[in-house]
Amino acid sequence: MPACFSEGLCGLKKDGKYGYINKAKEVVIPFQYLTAYSFTAGYARATKMTADRMDWRAGFINKSGKEMTPFEYKSTSDFTEGMALVEKDSKxxxxxxxxxxxxxxxxxxxxxxxxxxxxxxxxATGSESWSKKGGKWGFFVIKLVPCYDPILFMMKHFLSGKWKG
Known part of the structure; x- marks a missing residue:
């Protein structure tokens, strides 16, 4: 049995597509995705081709394979602390x-x-979210209110957990 199980399901590749099996080795979610990630908090990230087959887009599925979001995102993150980051149109x-x-x-x-x-x-400016530079940084707390002013220019002073100001 594969060692990839998370929350009772395992993503596997068959004929170039990913799907999920359960511990009884039964296909639970058909092999239809370009990528399939581990389940976290009951949901998994996956990607599939766009209708014109020129690109791919990401979204979320539940354990029965129901698509919980449109597959319209450039990138998605796993849920951490009940929240998942998504990127669309460079935002x-x-x-x-x-x-x-x-x-x-x-x-x-x-x-x-x-x-x-x-x-x-x-x-921030740049072509990819991970390489954008500049702009002003701020924080949201889990209660979903800005921690300080909505956006503060302070990240350059706060490195490795120590204030450098």
């Missing part, structure tokens, strides 16, 4: 576990929640 936002979007897709860069906080950026 990021966050889904909660009910697939509501309490933090709308409007930020130029962002990070996953960790210890109750998620860093977000407005004004």
């Amino acid at each position: 990021v936002g966050y889904y909660d576990l009910n697939f509501k979007m309490p933090i709308p897709i409007q930020y130029d860069n962002g990070r996953s929640f960790s210890q109750g906080l998620a860093a977000v950026n407005k004004g």
Whole structure:
């Protein structure tokens, strides 16, 4: 049995597509995805081809294979602390576990929640979210309110957990 099980399901590749099996080796979610990630908090990230077959897009599925979001995102993250980061049209936002979007897709860069906080950026420039530079950074707390002013220019002073100001 593969060692890839998470929350009772395992993503496997067959004929170039990914799907999921259960521990009884039964196909639970058909082999239809370009990628299939581990389940976290009951949901998994997956990708599939766009209708014109020129690109791929990411979204979320549940354990029965129901698509919980449209497959329209350039990237998605696993749920951490009940929130998942998504990127669309070079902007990021966050889904909660009910697939509501309490933090709308409007930020130029962002990070996953960790210890109750998620860093977000407005004004960063660059072609990929991981390489964007500049802008102003701020934080959202898990209660979904800005921790300080909505966006603060302070990240350059806070390195490796120590204030450098």
